[in-house]
Amino acid sequence: MAASTVESDLGNVDAPEAQVAIRSLSKSYGDLNVLVDVTIDVAKRDVLVLIGPSGSGKSTLLRCVARLEPFDAGQLWIEGHLVALGEKSKGDGAELATPNHQKRLRKEVGMVFQEFNLFPHFTALRNVALAPERVLGLDRDEAENRALVLLEKVGLAEKAHEHPARLSGGQQQRVAIARALAMQPKVMLFDEVTSALDPELVGEVLEVMRELARDGMTMLVVSHEMQFAADVADTVFFMDQGSIVETGSPDQIFHEPHEDRTKAFLQRLLAR
Amino acid sequence: MIEFLGELVHYAPAFWRGLRFTLALTGIAMAIGVGGGLALAMLRRSRLRLARILATIYIEFFRTTPLIVQLVWIYFVLPIALDIELSAFQSGAITLGMNQAAYKSEIFRAGIAEVPLGQRRASQALGLGRIDTFRFVVLPQASAVILPLFMAHTMLLVKGTAYVSLLRVPELTHTANLISLDSFRFLEVYLAVGVIYFILIYPIGVLGRWIENKGSHKWRPLQ
Secondary structure (H helix, E strand, O other), X not given: OOOOEXXXXXXXXXXXXXXXXXXXXXXXXXXXXXXXXXXXXXXXXXXXXXXXXXXXXXXXXHHHHOXXXXXXXXXXXEOOEEEEEXXXXXXXXXXXXXXXXXXXXXXXXXXXXXXXXXXXXXOHHHHHHHHHHHOOOOOHXXXXXXXXXXXXXXXXXXXXXXXXXXXXXXXXXXXXXXXXXXXXXXXXEEEOOOOOOOHHHHHHXXXXXXXXXXXXXXXXXXXXXXXXXXXXXXEEEEEEOOEEEEEEOHHHHHHOOOOHHXXXXXXHHHHO | OHHHHHHHHHHHHHHHHHHHHHHHHHHHHHHHHHHHHHHHHHHHOOOOHHHHHHHHHHHHHHHHOOHHHHHHHHHHHHHHHHOOOOOHHHHHXXXXXXXXXXXXXXXXXXXXXXXXXXXXXXXXXXXXXXXXXXXXXHHHHHHHHHHHHHHHHHHHHHHHHHHHHHHOOOOHHHHHHHHHHXXXXXXXXXXXXXXXXXXXXXXXXXXXXXXXXHHOHHHOOOO
């Protein structure tokens, strides 16, 4: 579909070219504003890192992009198609993709969670193969072959037949990454994926993510791993109280932050 | 007493028939109970308020009235209300099943609530729909949680079939009643029928523990 012109309170808006375009997204729980007018464009092959204190809305933002949660106002575009619209932004004239199309575009976004959320009753292999089988309609052999290739990629082929309870946290998280990759998404969301890990297990997970970045995966990452951000991020966003306070290159954000809130946060982070 | 226990063999065909009726009542009530219980549990999680309210009324009705009262109601009132014919066996099986559905739905609901939200989120993020998420992610995990309660409750169901003797369905208890009236050997007959119930019910508990140990240990976290 060619870029379509959409009437909205943002004026005449062409369908964004970014792989994921988050436009003026707002969300509140009662009086609490979780997200305030957040706009981010994630271009193809971009690695964007979101940092900020807990409760700043980073994880909620990722869940909105993965469409695990609705939002109140704003637009979410994937590959130039409007896939979700806040209740308050309906009537702006923007036209949503058809439900079937939305479903298809949903598969373009993979997500990895802080708590892994592997299915404990399945082996690593079944964890990875389930969605390709059920959602993409691959037959069992195809799905398991694909799963094995991905487990190999994250260095866990020999653990394919283990249940998650028998794997370390780092191994579980690598399986979770493989599971998300099995749907062949164009964008990967990482929600503090190393925060629940023992320090000595963080490296192996970051290594997998670095490799993904090198392969050109588009990534939106919530993380406090500054070295990782410095190495792979194209842009770092500092969020506080639901809004984006500062945006810049990792170098600028980490070494010459302009905003006081960013400075204070980085100081606290370094003091840990 | 000992010699009469030997004479009980003459009544073996009657006991056998009673056993078959008890098993049939159990089986049908189980099927209605599991199917209906799952449906009720899902209705109670429905987005539609009316569905939630109706399910709650159903469940509370069956949980707050005695089974015997329910049996009489369904045997005498349901045929008139719906203008259908129900045999004593049919109404007994239906009542037990509907009663089971109410209790089992509460067990299922508790099990489903035990499955962490993150599991559903992960499944949804992978693109699995509501039904696939329930079938492949929620249900297997919920089943493992509720298994002990489910089995204990199934043991109660087998014993509950004895109430259907009230409608003169020739299941084990009614059979025992008839035989003891025929032989005037109440103690011996009820001893025998007690043993049969025990043989029927005890393995259910054993089976439950076996599945519990066998099935899910691989995916329980190592302590």
